[in-house]
Amino acid sequence: MLVMSLVGNRPQFVKAAPLSRALRRRGTEILVHSGQHYDPELADLFFDELAIPEPDHALGVGQGTPLGQLAAMLTGLEALVADIRPDVLLVYGDTTTTLAGALCAAKSGVPLAHVEAGLRSFDRTMPEEQNRVTTDHLSELLFCPTPVAVENLAREGITGGVHMTGDVMFDAALLFADAAAHRAGAEQYGLTPGAFILVTAHRAAATDSPEALAALVDVLAALPEPALFPVHPRTRAKLEAAGLWGAANALPRVQLVPPVGYLDFTRLLTQARAVVTDSGGVQKEACLHRVPCVTLRNTTEWTETVASGFNTLTGMDPAKVTAALAGAAIPDSAPDLYGDGQAAERIVDLLVRFVAAR
Numbered sequence: 001m002l003v004m005s006l007v008g009n010r011p012q013f014v015k016a017a018p019l020s021r022a023l024r025r026r027g028t029e030i031l032v033h034s035g036q037h038y039d040p041e042l043a044d045l046f047f048d049e050l051a052i053p054e055p056d057h058a059l060g061v062g063q064g065t066p067l068g069q070l071a072a073m074l075t076g077l078e079a080l081v082a083d084i085r086p087d088v089l090l091v092y093g094d095t096t097t098t099l100a101g102a103l104c105a106a107k108s109g110v111p112l113a114h115v116e117a118g119l120r121s122f123d124r125t126m127p128e129e130q131n132r133v134t135t136d137h138l139s140e141l142l143f144c145p146t147p148v149a150v151e152n153l154a155r156e157g158i159t160g161g162v163h164m165t166g167d168v169m170f171d172a173a174l175l176f177a178d179a180a181a182h183r184a185g186a187e188q189y190g191l192t193p194g195a196f197i198l199v200t201a202h203r204a205a206a207t208d209s210p211e212a213l214a215a216l217v218d219v220l221a222a223l224p225e226p227a228l229f230p231v232h233p234r235t236r237a238k239l240e241a242a243g244l245w246g247a248a249n250a251l252p253r254v255q256l257v258p259p260v261g262y263l264d265f266t267r268l269l270t271q272a273r274a275v276v277t278d279s280g281g282v283q284k285e286a287c288l289h290r291v292p293c294v295t296l297r298n299t300t301e302w303t304e305t306v307a308s309g310f311n312t313l314t315g316m317d318p319a320k321v322t323a324a325l326a327g328a329a330i331p332d333s334a335p336d337l338y339g340d341g342q343a344a345e346r347i348v349d350l351l352v353r354f355v356a357a358r
């Protein structure tokens with residue numbers, strides 16, 4: 001079995017960590033890095049810490065508009081896929097890299113497998129929603145993290161090749177739990193475990209206009225407790241361009257620091273009283289680690305985090321965020337929302353069977 005896996009963004013490196021290992025035990029993996037995330041603290045650090053194999057090919061697309069990046073990826077990928085002719089092209093999640101892989105597989109006649117299929121926020125203005133809907137409709141194998149994802153696909157008429165596998169991010173959380181528990185954590189920032197808020201924000205809706213960025217700074221200013229905000233390079237660049245970086249840094253209760261690696265982030269998350277985020281992955285991880293989550297969006301594709309009482313959607317509204325934080329508590333019982341930590345093994349089994357049957 002020859003699988004070409006395509007990664008390019010921080011959350012995809014996390015997802016690839018358990019799956020690459022499992023894949024390489026049962027077949028050959030050619031790992032391609034699109035270069036969408038190229039800052040060392042969003043990319044190299046993850047390959048090192050999570051022991052992800054060195055990419056076999058790097059497309060090196062780097063900075064650009066989403067469509068410019070997409071075009072560059074397609075050009076690089078088309079040649080690679082024609083040369084290697086993998087049995088399956090495997091993509092993760094919902095980024096420009098995911099979409100590039102999907103389009104290239106479809107146009108090249110290579111079966112496409114989508115990890116994290118079926119997620120829907122039902123907000124088609126989100127680039128991620130556009131990417132995931134398109135990718136799902138082009139996929140032959142759709143690996144769903146949750147039953148809700150399977151239902152979403154069925155509503156769109158996609159039933160063939162759909163498998164409920166559980167979530168590889170849960171696999172990663174288990175795989176690296178021990179290593180994360182040994183990281184330095186909150187104290188190195190002068191924070192007390194259990195008495196600070198961890199913040200992340202990087203989505204287009206929070207960063208793509210001066211108004212949105214000003215609203216983000218208002219939210220930060222309203223946080224009632226000490227907070228730590230590892231700032232995504234995109235968010236930092238946009239805050240600087242909008243002239244708001246100084247104001248954000250001057251907030252008395254919020255520390256802005258560079259993005260941290262997965263192990264450090266996991267440690268901080270497990271120590272935080274609550275997390276305030278617009279990240280998809282962090283909403284889930286908060287739930288997995290039983291930390292209350294406040295999501296700076298009005299919709300989420302991870303609806304079960306809200307239904308289970310771990311997550312509150314507030315949009316970018318300071319009053320709603322502070323109210324949600326005041327009421328944030330961990331529910332007494334938590335269902336296993338994201339599988340049993342064996343999603344990667346299940347996905348590889350399905351890939352082996354799919355390739356053998358062709």
Ligand code: UDP
Nearest residue numbers: 010011014230259260261262265279280281
């Ligand atoms: N993460 C990290 N360092 C940080 C912030 C997040 O390692 O400073 C990890 C986090 O644990 C999760 C992933 O990055 O596994 C989420 O990525 P991101 O928020 O960039 O993307 P999304 O999940 O929204 O697509």
